[in-house]
Amino acid sequence: MTSAPSTQTKPLPILRVADLCVDYFTDAGRLRACDQVSFELGPGQRLGLVGESGSGKSTMALALMRLIKPPGKVSGRVFVGDAELTAMDDKAIRSARMRLIGMVPQAAMSALNPVIRIRAQIADVLQVHEPSMTDADVRARISEVLEAVELRPDVASLYPHELSGGMKQRVCIAIAVALKPKVIIADEPTSALDVIVQRQVMDTIGRLQREMNIAVILIGHDMGLMAQFVDRLSVMYAGKLAEIGPTGNLFAAPNHPYTHMLISSLPTLRKKGVFRGIPGITPSLLGLPSGCYFRMRCPYAMPICSEVAPPQVSHGQDHHSSCHLANVDGGLTSRIAAEATSNRDG
Amino acid sequence: MSALLELRNVSKVYKSGFFSPKVTNALDDFSLVIDQAKPTITAVVGESGSGKSTLGSLMMGFIKPTVGDVFYKGRNMKSLTGPERWQFRQDVQAIFQDPFAAYNPFYTVDHVLTVPIRKFGLASNREEAREKMGDALRRVGLRPEEILGRYPHQLSGGQRQRIIVARAMLLKPKLIVADEPVSMVDASLRATILESIYTLHKEMGVSVLYITHDMTTAYHVSNEIIVLYKGSVMEGGEVASVVKTPHHPYTRLLIDSIPWPDVSLQWGREPIIKDDGSSPTTSRGCKFASRCPHVMAKCRDAGPPLFAVGTQQASACYLGETSPALQRSELHKVLTPT
Amino acid sequence: MSSFIRYLRRNPSLGIGILMFTLLFAFCVVGYLRYDISKAAYPLSAPANRPPSLQYPLGTDSQGRELYAVMTAGTILTLRIGFTAGLIGLIIGTVLGFVAAYFRGWIDVLIKSLVDILLTIPGLLILVIIASATRQSMNINLLALIIASLAWMGPTRNIRAQVLSLRERPFLQAARLSGMNSVEIIFFELMPNLLPYLAASLVGSVTGGIFASLGLEALGLGAMREPTLGMTIYWVIYYSALLKGMWWWALAPVTVIVVIFVGLFSIGTGLDELANPRTRRIV
Numbered sequence A: 001m002t003s004a005p006s007t008q009t010k011p012l013p014i015l016r017v018a019d020l021c022v023d024y025f026t027d028a029g030r031l032r033a034c035d036q037v038s039f040e041l042g043p044g045q046r047l048g049l050v051g052e053s054g055s056g057k058s059t060m061a062l063a064l065m066r067l068i069k070p071p072g073k074v075s076g077r078v079f080v081g082d083a084e085l086t087a088m089d090d091k092a093i094r095s096a097r098m099r100l101i102g103m104v105p106q107a108a109m110s111a112l113n114p115v116i117r118i119r120a121q122i123a124d125v126l127q128v129h130e131p132s133m134t135d136a137d138v139r140a141r142i143s144e145v146l147e148a149v150e151l152r153p154d155v156a157s158l159y160p161h162e163l164s165g166g167m168k169q170r171v172c173i174a175i176a177v178a179l180k181p182k183v184i185i186a187d188e189p190t191s192a193l194d195v196i197v198q199r200q201v202m203d204t205i206g207r208l209q210r211e212m213n214i215a216v217i218l219i220g221h222d223m224g225l226m227a228q229f230v231d232r233l234s235v236m237y238a239g240k241l242a243e244i245g246p247t248g249n250l251f252a253a254p255n256h257p258y259t260h261m262l263i264s265s266l267p268t269l270r271k272k273g274v275f276r277g278i279p280g281i282t283p284s285l286l287g288l289p290s291g292c293y294f295r296m297r298c299p300y301a302m303p304i305c306s307e308v309a310p311p312q313v314s315h316g317q318d319h320h321s322s323c324h325l326a327n328v329d330g331g332l333t334s335r336i337a338a339e340a341t342s343n344r345d346g
Numbered sequence B: 001m002s003a004l005l006e007l008r009n010v011s012k013v014y015k016s017g018f019f020s021p022k023v024t025n026a027l028d029d030f031s032l033v034i035d036q037a038k039p040t041i042t043a044v045v046g047e048s049g050s051g052k053s054t055l056g057s058l059m060m061g062f063i064k065p066t067v068g069d070v071f072y073k074g075r076n077m078k079s080l081t082g083p084e085r086w087q088f089r090q091d092v093q094a095i096f097q098d099p100f101a102a103y104n105p106f107y108t109v110d111h112v113l114t115v116p117i118r119k120f121g122l123a124s125n126r127e128e129a130r131e132k133m134g135d136a137l138r139r140v141g142l143r144p145e146e147i148l149g150r151y152p153h154q155l156s157g158g159q160r161q162r163i164i165v166a167r168a169m170l171l172k173p174k175l176i177v178a179d180e181p182v183s184m185v186d187a188s189l190r191a192t193i194l195e196s197i198y199t200l201h202k203e204m205g206v207s208v209l210y211i212t213h214d215m216t217t218a219y220h221v222s223n224e225i226i227v228l229y230k231g232s233v234m235e236g237g238e239v240a241s242v243v244k245t246p247h248h249p250y251t252r253l254l255i256d257s258i259p260w261p262d263v264s265l266q267w268g269r270e271p272i273i274k275d276d277g278s279s280p281t282t283s284r285g286c287k288f289a290s291r292c293p294h295v296m297a298k299c300r301d302a303g304p305p306l307f308a309v310g311t312q313q314a315s316a317c318y319l320g321e322t323s324p325a326l327q328r329s330e331l332h333k334v335l336t337p338t
Numbered sequence C: 001m002s003s004f005i006r007y008l009r010r011n012p013s014l015g016i017g018i019l020m021f022t023l024l025f026a027f028c029v030v031g032y033l034r035y036d037i038s039k040a041a042y043p044l045s046a047p048a049n050r051p052p053s054l055q056y057p058l059g060t061d062s063q064g065r066e067l068y069a070v071m072t073a074g075t076i077l078t079l080r081i082g083f084t085a086g087l088i089g090l091i092i093g094t095v096l097g098f099v100a101a102y103f104r105g106w107i108d109v110l111i112k113s114l115v116d117i118l119l120t121i122p123g124l125l126i127l128v129i130i131a132s133a134t135r136q137s138m139n140i141n142l143l144a145l146i147i148a149s150l151a152w153m154g155p156t157r158n159i160r161a162q163v164l165s166l167r168e169r170p171f172l173q174a175a176r177l178s179g180m181n182s183v184e185i186i187f188f189e190l191m192p193n194l195l196p197y198l199a200a201s202l203v204g205s206v207t208g209g210i211f212a213s214l215g216l217e218a219l220g221l222g223a224m225r226e227p228t229l230g231m232t233i234y235w236v237i238y239y240s241a242l243l244k245g246m247w248w249w250a251l252a253p254v255t256v257i258v259v260i261f262v263g264l265f266s267i268g269t270g271l272d273e274l275a276n277p278r279t280r281r282i283v
Helices: A057-064 A089-098 A117-131 A135-148 A152-156 A164-175 A197-213 A223-229 A247-252 A257-264 A331-345 B052-059 B082-091 B110-119 B126-137 B157-173 B187-202 B215-221 B239-244 B248-257 B297-301 B328-336 C002-010 C012-034 C065-102 C105-120 C123-133 C140-149 C153-167 C169-175 C180-216 C230-237 C247-277
Strands: A015-026 A027-040 A048-049 A072-080 A099-104 A185-187 A214-222 A232-238 A240-246 A312-316 A320-322 B003-014 B022-035 B039-047 B068-074 B092-095 B175-179 B208-210 B225-227 B233-236 B306-309 B314-316
Touching: A015 A057, A027 A057, A027 A072, A027 A240, A027 B306, A057 A072, A057 A135, A057 C140, A089 A117, A089 B328, A099 A164, A117 A135, A117 A152, A117 A164, A117 B248, A135 A152, A135 A164, A135 A197, A135 A331, A164 A185, A164 A197, A185 B187, A197 A214, A197 A223, A214 A223, A223 A247, A223 B297, A232 A247, A232 A257, A232 B039, A232 B306, A240 A247, A240 A257, A240 C065, A247 A257, A247 B022, A257 A331, A257 B052, A257 B187, A320 B187, B003 B052, B003 B328, B022 B052, B022 B208, B022 B328, B039 B052, B039 B187, B039 B215, B052 B175, B052 B208, B052 B233, B068 B082, B092 B157, B092 B215, B092 C169, B110 B126, B110 B157, B110 C169, B157 B187, B175 B187, B175 C002, B187 B208, B208 B215, B215 B239, B225 B239, B225 B328, B233 B239, B233 B248, B233 B306, B233 B328, B239 C105, B306 B328, B314 B328, C002 C012, C012 C065, C012 C247, C065 C140, C065 C153, C065 C180, C065 C230, C065 C247, C105 C153, C153 C180, C169 C180
Parallel strands: A048 A214, A048 A232, A099 A185, A185 A214, B039 B208, B039 B225, B092 B175, B175 B208
Antiparallel strands: A015 A027, A015 A072, A232 A240, A240 A320, A312 A320, B003 B022, B003 B068, B225 B233, B233 B314, B306 B314
16 A cells, blocks of 8 residues: 655655765776765655666665765765764764664565574664663563564564564564664565565555654565555666656656666566567676666667766656656657557557 | 376475474375476466475476375386486476576586586587587577676676576477576566576477466466465466466465556455464365465365366365366366366 | 785785795705705714704704704605695595585485594594504504594595585586486586685695694604604603703704694685685675
């Protein structure tokens, strides 16, 4: 279920990312894992971030939490509410993490400490980021948070290996919301889970999100999951934000060829037996092509695509894409329509 | 009907622990016939613990059934002679889940292609071998000059998986067991790899057993489908009927939980009931009884037989008991009309 | 060559180890050039109890041996014992480990039980008993064999563990599907992946072998007539060299032993780095 519809006047964004760049300085040269990423997230909104391996989505998540270590370097600005995360010193950011912005990292359930009970792992987060909490407060919060993720309170005295995959993932979600942050980043929270358990865990995240009015960034590669869960969807390719906008719009009328081809390659109930993969492979971040990064695989590439990097163009209603086709009459939509007619006739 | 591979009432039981052994029925009374004359793509769908990987291993001859028999061209696998075993190896091949682990990191990627060529005598000299390798790689959309001579860690996951498909093409087997071939591959490349597998089937008449947890790709690529849960068949039949009109409560739950990439198809209409642990894999009753919203008393007493609820659909659920009953060993009748 | 030097900068342990052995090698070469080892390393070839001087660079001992010659001969002999014992132990261990881990079943149970039982028996005790029993006919090769007889258990265990972990990897299934049989799989698929590990194990084995030989010889159970490092220590104790102020006699073998062990240890650490996940993927 999606969250409440947006009102006419836009509420102040709870998360604002401006020109975020993450560079890695390696022996082989400078590698730009994240290139000028900018977006906003309203309170209680759900944003999906889709991309394949090497697209930079996990790097961006780490950058938002200021967890990028040298030889990586982050530039740009990140705001949660009024607090500017990128301008904080080490002590301040450590206190801000998990309190203002929480994270369920990738493969979190495998990262639970196998020799420590669940209650100690949740308590650890509380005590590090909010040292003023008393023991009684900590105990109360642990029960509160386990209940919020629909786990029995006695789970607190168990060890991770005594829990199923879905339960472990819920514990990780509980840890992320323990300090009631305003924003949560969930990086592939359900990739190792079975389909039915996945639905249950996503339902839990959705319910938590509505109850606590937390904004959620869901990172993944499963477009289907995005279609079911997020209000707005963004697509990353080779470190750049290719397109961002309301989920329905992206699926119905995408403005970037990569988004369009990604969606067409997915199997749905309607088209059986039609395979439309994207030819070619993702370019290496050390040898990016000139102009648009996607042009080598793009069937709609024009001469300008190899010379000039595409600008970000707005399509109204918070929908932006970086493609030269946006400045051409009819844009991507007419190209796709033309293809469809020629396929019918040809 | 000549059967290439037949599983007859096969069960695989694992016992673990020395003092209080825990018994797990990985696969329970499973029967299937893979026809030689009519190649098909059969999807076996299930979650973890469903027994689908065990089924794959059984069909590849890596493990032996605890109960029941596996027949290769009418001969029991336990009593195959050397040459027959060799023929079996040529006829039944596999595509693996992990595109990296399928390669020996010590050798270049050529190794996975040159070894079977050499062993099965597919080429008489080096040039012919190189030519065949080049052809197979081109068929899956790769350029041989970019691939040959490289090490596995120098190529992307999609490329590695395509080489594995090319390897299967080279060997021209009669049956390919594909265990989660695209689950570890990027979304945009999945369609390409599935297309290669589909081409293998269409152009070379190879039967494919497509094992997966992903119903969407199963629907996309296969003709028929078998749904497994805790080692037992819950439902089986022609894939469009099963996916669009599922009969068994488990299938309904599974399909309802699929995140279709379609904003108009919302998930979550079927309620999910917590498993109360009353139907372990060793229970005599229906394995799904502990989670079923329509459970009846008789479900816990004895597992239901297959009921033919449609012309090409069978469901192991008492809800369909008005339809004619089938033996488990007759599952294949519902999958391919004779 | 230059890429090797660059690698050594990333792996300083290996560099130190190679340096140590190069120094030892140079030391021994000079020794062989200067002396007739067959005479100078044995008693009554030089005046006894002389401190180090230009004529006798490392001094002489109470039985009239030139210590430089003794060190030259001793280094070679001790390394030979260690290497023989270590190599035999490793070969036995590799064969048994592979067979146990690859074939599993009763043969695995048999080998594993044997190894576990034998490992509980204190090795030194057994060695002392065997060595005392064969005292009269003790020579270098016999000593090496005795040590090897108890050196194979460790490698068996380690290699079995490594093969067990590799065994489930899909590339072995792929090899099976490609028509390879068990022997071919062991030699062409498993073994190459274990070569770095085997090399590191060899260093460990050799170190253990040298340790054992030094221990036995210092107790007087070695080959009495041979000028090995351990025997030199035995004589140092026997003749109470330190009480008599003959510090050079004790210093020489101790220094050489330290250099050998530092060298072996460094090479071992260096090879460990090689054996470790460089073959892991970077996706």
